[in-house]
Amino acid sequence: MIASRxxxxxxxAGLAGTALTFASPADAQRRWVKPYYSxxxxxxxxxxxxxxxxxxxxxxxxxxxxxxxxxSTDKRGRERCRVVGWRLEQTCQ
Numbered sequence: 001m002i003a004s005r006x007x008x009x010x011x012x013a014g015l016a017g018t019a020l021t022f023a024s025p026a027d028a029q030r031r032w033v034k035p036y037y038s039x040x041x042x043x044x045x046x047x048x049x050x051x052x053x054x055x056x057x058x059x060x061x062x063x064x065x066x067x068x069x070x071x072s073t074d075k076r077g078r079e080r081c082r083v084v085g086w087r088l089e090q091t092c093q
Contacts, residue, residue: 040090044085069081
């Protein structure tokens, strides 16, 4: 009984070592690196919401909203700005 467990464990360790030996460094790195996703959306007058939270364990998504402004100067020299749209930046890592 103990001998069969020792043989099974040594076989499993040998197979794992063989798999690690023949795996290329690029494959090993690709397996452990989380993909980074970033996308920007331009919207109209109303701001859009993105997704905030965990998609998978250890993979978090968040968003930021930035106003797009158009500024002009009036006759008195004062600068007037108004929001003409929004830019949503969604990132996941």
